[in-house]
Amino acid sequence: MQIHHQHFGEQDSWLFREGTHARMHDNLGCHVHADGSGATFAVWAPNAEAVSVIGDFNGWDETALRMHPRPDGSGIWEAIAPKTTQGQVYKYRIFSRFNGYVVDKADPFAFCSEAPPATGSRVWSLDHEWHDGNWMATRGACNALDAPMSVYEVHLGSWKRRDGQMLGYQEIAHRLAEYVTDMGFTHVELMPVTEHPFYGSWGYQTTGYFAPTARYGTPQDFMAFVDHLHQRGIGVLLDWVPSHFPTDEHGLGYFDGTHLFEHADPRQGFHPEWNSSIFNYSRNEVRSFLISSALFWLEHYHLDGLRVDAVASMLYLDYARKHGEWIPNKHGGRENLEAIEFLQDLNQAIYREQPDTVPIAEESTSWPLVTRPVDMGGLGFGMKWNMGWMHDTLKYFAKDPIHRKHHHNQLTFSLIYAFSENFVLALSHDEVVHGKGSLLNKMPGDSWQQFANLRALFGYMWTHPGKKLLFMGGEFGQRREWTHDGELEWWVTELAEHAGLQAYVRQLNRVLREEPALHQLDFSPDGFEWLQADEAETSVFVFLRKPLLGGAPLLIACNLTPMPRTNRCVGVPTGGVWRELLNSDAKEFGGAGWGNLGSVQAAPLPEGHQPYSLTLTLPPLSTLILRPAAND
Incomplete structure (x- = not known):
């Protein structure tokens, strides 16, 4: 092309x-x-x-x-x-x-x-003969709000290396497609590959808004990367940064001897947190530049969506600023009216020109209507990262189980607002750097309990309403924090506990794809029902996920203490046999092997608001998923 x-x-x-x-x-x-x-x-x-x-x-x-x-x-x-x-x-x-x-x-x-x-x-031309016609013709369904979406977040330079050297786009494409297909993820999300001078910025300090970084090859190499993943049925999302840019002399800053792309006043034009320049969204040509960049990646690189970085920093004039360090808008408020208008224009342009793709906001506040249409007063994004869920969940799981009963609402609170936006549940790179510890090392207890906790967390995450995103290395429980200067600790996947966790994530992705109850109504309260939300004393959570009318519901039960809970009575909507689809405590995943011998018979005894009931064994530090066998 x-x-x-x-x-x-x-x-x-x-x-x-x-x-x-x-x-x-x-x-x-x-x-x-x-x-x-x-x-x-x-x-x-x-x-x-x-x-x-x-x-x-x-x-x-x-x-x-x-x-x-x-x-x-x-x-x-x-x-x-x-x-x-x-x-x-x-x-x-x-x-x-x-x-x-x-x-x-x-x-x-x-x-x-x-x-x-x-x-x-x-000097470069963008000729490329694409071979992803099948994907492009049908991808709308794979990127839709009712599709199963399990995203593997990747930093290309540190996923895998060869003899310490970074791999090129084409070599990574084959290895990554093989791995992602085996693990059952539906999409990969790339940390920014837009050209950036400082490798340690992970791409978030962008200078080349139309150029893939040459660290891994040519533009055609990156096209081949996307092409190959598409041919394997994998969607490709890209991190894109319209919020700020670095001050390197060759870049956009002070471009023609004036503050052309950025605000002149540092209270509007300089980002104190990232030591970078902020785009001037009130300048029309700057908005054209950024909207053109977004559509360029979607059109010429066939990307399936953009994850828009740091939206909160764009929306608030006082973001990361103290009193007196920012300029209010014309109404005296702290909302950046020009940035709001830009984001609305951006999302309308994306849905107009590339309707089968999805713009996703990384937005960390309670700004309303982020994923609602512009004509309803929304920002017009397709989805938004659920940062509140992430913070509450990681805080809860970091606590010793003996104290969890006092923090029960940290896991139930997300359901109060779960359907106010189209949420992605993200455990991203941000949670495993800068001294925060790896996901596994955030978990309390000895090694066995850490793995059990992490499996239980993933089970809860994969069954909670919303799409899923997991940063590379989390799926096999890497112990050290992520570093961009080496590759993941692949050697640990030879160890039984890590291999068990990896096998469990593989099965979670399989169940997510196969069970409509886990994705069809992700963004509707019709797809979720609490059965036991108030069992703080035992740290037990039980709920139903429901598909469109006529499909099989799933029963999810979490026991987040190391005590097995036997003879636990749980109400269910249908009689007959309920089959254990997935048990995070199964021995094949490194668990102790507690459970229900594969299935349990529902008795015609009402429990709660349900006409039938099951008597379950809830394994220690576990998530169970059960399904009515009659629907098999």
Whole structure:
């Protein structure tokens, strides 16, 4: 697929200045001529006095290729280089109108960059023959709100390595597809692969909003990565960062001798938490830049969705700021009205242009209507990470079981608001770095209890309403915190306890896919019913997950103490045999083997509001999933 440079007409200029142009990558940046006659360059630098394209094709001579400003007042400069070849490096030398400022900038719209620490842009075309037609034709159903979604979050540079060296996109693609298919995850989510100068930022300090990082290969290599996963039936989501960008000189900051992409006032334009610049969402051209970037990845890389990073930092003017360090909006409030409008425009553009994809918000506050349509006053996202559930759940599971009865509501509280948004339950990379400890090491007790606790937690998570996301390494209980400088501790998967946990997650994913009750009504209260929510003294939680009318319900029972609970009476809606679909205490997963011998008969004795009842054994530190055998 080749992006052809289109003539930048009056309407393009008008839409760009209005902030609604969603395809600026067709017009700006470097576009190789299809006939081999060179390349066209275009850059937005309205406060430049002069701009030159300097690069390998002209000896980096600033007098060799002067750009010309468009006469339409758009601030766009253009030039044609007759002799360019794929891969040549270039930058824009910008001579500002102000203070004699001269700077060499990478191309904000470059499709390809030099491998860091080099910072130049590369002449590149985006030809690729895709082979994922089957996936693309049917993916709407896989990305839909009623689909089973179990996301494996991956940092490409530290998932697996060879002899200590990072793997390229194509090699990772085959290994990752094999592993994800075996484990039963439906999607992978990549921490940002947009080009970034500092590897230790994990991609969250982005300079190349249209370029996949060259650390792992070429744009075509990344296309092949997505293509291969799609051919294996795996969706690909990408972390995308429209909230801030780094201050590296070759990047977007102070682009033409003025604060072009960022706010000039540090109370609006500088992010104290990340030491980075904040986009100026009130500038229409900046909004066009960002919306174009989002749609570019979805269209030209066939991605299935964007996880939009740090939305809370965009919504609140006082985010991470003390009194006097921020400027209120025109109504005197702390809401960033321009950012709200930008996010609404972004999501409407995504659903208009790429309706089979999903935008997902990482939003950590109780901002209302994040996943409701814009015409209802919402932000228009498809889904939102449930940070409240994550914090409450990890706090609860970190407690010694003897104290859990005093914190019972930390697990029940999430159901009070579970259907107010379309939630993703995320145990992400953020929870296993910076001294927070790995998931396994957050669990209390001896080694056996830690593994039992983590299996019980995953069982509760996979059966709780909402889509699932787990960061790499959590699925086999890596003990050390994640580090971006090495690979995961794959060697521990040879050890029985770790292999048992991994086998359990594999089975959870299988049940999630196979049982409509666990995904069809994730975002509707019709899909959930408490049976025992108030058993604080025994730390027992029992609930039903229900599918659309006519399907089989599932019974989920969690016992979060190390004491087995025998002869536990639980009400159920139907009689007959109930089969144990999954028991986190099974010996094959490293458990003690307590349970119900595979099935239990429901008696016609009402319990609670249910017409039948089961007498169950609840294993220690466990989650059970049962299903009526009549529906098999």
